[in-house]
Amino acid sequence: MSLWVDKYRPKTLSQLSYHDSITQNLRGLSKSGDFPHLLMYGPSGSGKKTRIYCTLNEIFGSSIEKLKIDVKTFVTSSNRKLEFNVLSSPYHLEITPSDMGNNDRVVIQDLLKDVASTEQVDFSNQSSKRHRFKIVIINEADSLSRDAQAALRRTMEKYSSNIRLILVCNSISNIIAPIKSRTLLIRIPSPTPNEIGKILHNITEREQVQLSSGDVDKFYERLALASNRNLRRALLSYETLAMQSETINISSNQQLINLDWETIIKSMAKDITTSRNVSTIAKLRTTIYELLSHCIPARIILKTLLFDLVDLHHENNKLVEEVVSTGSIFDERLSLGTKSIFHLEGFIARSMVVIDKYIR
Amino acid sequence: MDSYHQEKLHHTPWIEKYRPKNLSDVSSQDQSIAILKQTIKSGNLPHMLFYGPPGTGKTSTILALAKELFGPNLYKSRVLELNASDERGISIVREKIKNFARLQISNPTVQDLESYPCPPFKIIILDEADSMTNDAQSALRRIIENYSNITRFVLICNYITRIIDPLASRCSKFRFKLLNSENSLNRLRYISDVENLNIEEDVLMKILSISQGDLRKAITYLQSSSKLSNMNDDDDKITIEKIEEIAGVLPDKTIDGLVDLIMKKRVNDIVGFINDLVLEGWSIQQLIDQLHDNLLLDDKVDTRFKNQISLLLLDCDKKLNNGTDEHIQLLNLVLQISKIV
Ligand SMILES: Nc1ncnc2c1ncn2[C@@H]1O[C@H](COP(=O)(O)OP(=O)(O)O)[C@@H](O)[C@H]1O
Ligand SMILES: Nc1ncnc2c1ncn2[C@@H]1O[C@H](COP(=O)(O)OP(=O)(O)O)[C@@H](O)[C@H]1O
Ligand SMILES: [Mg+2]
Numbered sequence: 001m002s003l004w005v006d007k008y009r010p011k012t013l014s015q016l017s018y019h020d021s022i023t024q025n026l027r028g029l030s031k032s033g034d035f036p037h038l039l040m041y042g043p044s045g046s047g048k049k050t051r052i053y054c055t056l057n058e059i060f061g062s063s064i065e066k067l068k069i070d071v072k073t074f075v076t077s078s079n080r081k082l083e084f085n086v087l088s089s090p091y092h093l094e095i096t097p098s099d100m101g102n103n104d105r106v107v108i109q110d111l112l113k114d115v116a117s118t119e120q121v122d123f124s125n126q127s128s129k130r131h132r133f134k135i136v137i138i139n140e141a142d143s144l145s146r147d148a149q150a151a152l153r154r155t156m157e158k159y160s161s162n163i164r165l166i167l168v169c170n171s172i173s174n175i176i177a178p179i180k181s182r183t184l185l186i187r188i189p190s191p192t193p194n195e196i197g198k199i200l201h202n203i204t205e206r207e208q209v210q211l212s213s214g215d216v217d218k219f220y221e222r223l224a225l226a227s228n229r230n231l232r233r234a235l236l237s238y239e240t241l242a243m244q245s246e247t248i249n250i251s252s253n254q255q256l257i258n259l260d261w262e263t264i265i266k267s268m269a270k271d272i273t274t275s276r277n278v279s280t281i282a283k284l285r286t287t288i289y290e291l292l293s294h295c296i297p298a299r300i301i302l303k304t305l306l307f308d309l310v311d312l313h314h315e316n317n318k319l320v321e322e323v324v325s326t327g328s329i330f331d332e333r334l335s336l337g338t339k340s341i342f343h344l345e346g347f348i349a350r351s352m353v354v355i356d357k358y359i360r
Numbered sequence: 361m362d363s364y365h366q367e368k369l370h371h372t373p374w375i376e377k378y379r380p381k382n383l384s385d386v387s388s389q390d391q392s393i394a395i396l397k398q399t400i401k402s403g404n405l406p407h408m409l410f411y412g413p414p415g416t417g418k419t420s421t422i423l424a425l426a427k428e429l430f431g432p433n434l435y436k437s438r439v440l441e442l443n444a445s446d447e448r449g450i451s452i453v454r455e456k457i458k459n460f461a462r463l464q465i466s467n468p469t470v471q472d473l474e475s476y477p478c479p480p481f482k483i484i485i486l487d488e489a490d491s492m493t494n495d496a497q498s499a500l501r502r503i504i505e506n507y508s509n510i511t512r513f514v515l516i517c518n519y520i521t522r523i524i525d526p527l528a529s530r531c532s533k534f535r536f537k538l539l540n541s542e543n544s545l546n547r548l549r550y551i552s553d554v555e556n557l558n559i560e561e562d563v564l565m566k567i568l569s570i571s572q573g574d575l576r577k578a579i580t581y582l583q584s585s586s587k588l589s590n591m592n593d594d595d596d597k598i599t600i601e602k603i604e605e606i607a608g609v610l611p612d613k614t615i616d617g618l619v620d621l622i623m624k625k626r627v628n629d630i631v632g633f634i635n636d637l638v639l640e641g642w643s644i645q646q647l648i649d650q651l652h653d654n655l656l657l658d659d660k661v662d663t664r665f666k667n668q669i670s671l672l673l674l675d676c677d678k679k680l681n682n683g684t685d686e687h688i689q690l691l692n693l694v695l696q697i698s699k700i701v
């Protein structure tokens with residue numbers, strides 16, 4: 001039995017819901033039998049990967065789903081052995097450079113050269129062989145080192161008739177300009193709460209999920225917003241809710257699923273607001289250690305905490321302004337420094353001072 | 361042409377398809393081209409360094425020059441192209457250059473000699489040379505000395521300051537300028553005609569303004585927008601909106617909306633608006649650039665605030681360069697601006 005995120009993942013362009021004009025564009029691209037290198041960007045869970053595979057399905061047919069995983073080894077110049085996964089079908093391969101650490105440049109070069117310098121010929125049609133290009137999907141392209149990105153530049157031109165790259169990332173700010181000028185940028189916004197609602201509703205019917213009486217649309221909307229419009233998260237939480245009880249209570253005072261750590265940070269924000277003193281700081285230090293030891297990155301803790309504070313005090317303009325400014329400073333210290341606990345604690349202490357100033 | 365090669369050509373991006381075939385096709389770089397043509401006549405060639413912004417014709421020029429010198433038959437055995445996509449550990453570069461330089465110079469046929477100068481040396485092109493380390497560059501200097509009797513080196517880079525002086529000083533330097541808009545426009549118009557595009561003059565102008573003198577960018581935008589436009593027949597027109605979407609530029613309306621909230625100091629709405637922009641996936645860097653233009657190149661903001669706004673933009677830029685969170689920094693920037701206006 002597969003999870004709903006997989007079970008209800010659209011397989012073809014015609015099954016895709018929302019962002020119809022993007023779907024149109026992708027259909028256009030696949031029909032012309034040719035497209036430029038692509039750079040797909042947008043928040044996590046907005047449907048980037050799904051759209052890519054639907055497009056490839058349109059071009060190459062369903063054998064694009066016959067995926068196999070190869071473990072490739074690469075020997076670095078310092079004679080270290082490096083293993084990484086390559087996901088592939090007869091028509092494409094997919095790599096995730098963060099698997100490769102500092103060696104991303106050499107590994108990608110090596111791999112691409114290999115693919116790019118062999119012409120792809122399709123013999124399926126006996127009478128006339130057809131020219132083909134091979135697709136290479138690069139995940140998390142924004143985490144590629146500058147070096148690796150620079151190395152992609154000329155490769156993208158030189159072998160352009162043999163390969164097409166599809167770069168996938170959340171933010172294009174870290175992609176160097178020469179790459180942006182060699183690719184077609186496709187932005188995938190997060191689906192709206194309404195669009196997520198429709199997808200959830202469809203699943204309710206297909207899975208015969210039992211809901212208590214009440215405003216269903218409102219419930220879907222709350223679920224969408226609680227997931228920050230991340231479709232994958234919305235689907236996962238909905239499935240969890242459905243597993244937890246025979247009938248889901250959809251009334252608005254009913255708690256939705258939050259991730260544990262998010263709940264914890266929310267209550268930290270409350271503590272910071274209500275008991276602004278040294279013993280709270282000490283208590284929260286323990287909480288932070290706990291979170292860090294569960295591999296929640298310090299930057300995520302800071303960001304979540306900051307936005308929870310903004311949320312709590314949204315009617316107090318001056319306070320919001322100052323707490324955001326404080327957050328921006330400590331965010332920078334986190335990026336530059338090494339001892340993240342100091343900066344998180346510093347942020348908490350400063351926030352208490354700020355709140356003190358505006359709340360009596 | 362058989363269908364296989366036709367299809368292959370069809371799969372060739374326009375920046376390759378419309379790469380200048382000979383020196384006369386290279387536009388806007390008149391001075392450099394004139395000198396280069398002169399050198400062809402003289403039959404000798406110095407080591408050279410081409411520098412200038414991306415998409416101004418550097419790679420195209422050297423490829424064209426090499427073709428004019430040797431013609432298609434000799435090209436392969438006389439020209440070696442290395443670039444940042446190749447392994448640049450200096451030992452490998454040395455090895456490759458050594459092997460290439462050592463190969464016996466193949467003799468031109470009578471026909472070759474009739475049509476091409478075929479001077480008795482080989483050309484080694486090091487494209488994107490500014491991504492080589494300083495150590496590699498120093499090593500390269502010695503390599504150049506060792507082989508200069510039979511080879512000419514051509515280094516290509518964006519920033520001449522990244523090339524160490526002992527290397528740069530051995531080369532004749534050619535600066536490639538940003539293309540002027542008339543020449544770029546002509547090139548775009550020419551491609552649009554050959555490709556039968558339905559595109560109006562003001563849209564071509566928009567492409568040029570967004571690509572800021574980078575003809576590669578402009579041609580990529582043109583091809584992308586045409587790819588997106590020819591799928592439904594009633595909508596094959598290339599519009600300004602399509603170009604903007606492809607280039608990742610936010611619509612003016614959105615920026616105006618944000619500026620409006622800033623002016624009215626609506627903190628709560630700003631928080632929501634920024635959150636939406638982030639979820640829409642917009643590039644924050646791009647947004648900040650556009651915000652900069654909107655606030656600073658316009659008269660709606662009093663001059664005495666402009667200084668302060670520039671400082672805030674600088675501060676935000678610095679923080680983002682330090683790898684900070686885009687959402688937090690953008691929100692802070694916008695709230696700080698709304699505080700002072
Ligand atoms: N157009 C769509 N219609 C319905 N469900 C979708 C659609 N796009 C994505 N999904 C669902 O959302 C999940 C996450 O999508 P995915 O493409 O992996 O997002 P991203 O690559 O942007 O992180 C998928 O597993 C799929 O179940
Ligand atoms: N001066 C120019 N004249 C004509 N076309 C140009 C010129 N500069 C750039 N182009 C176009 O832009 C593309 C990229 O040019 P290229 O020579 O690779 O730029 P660079 O090496 O300077 O980054 C070429 O394929 C060509 O179509
Ligand atoms: Mg170049």
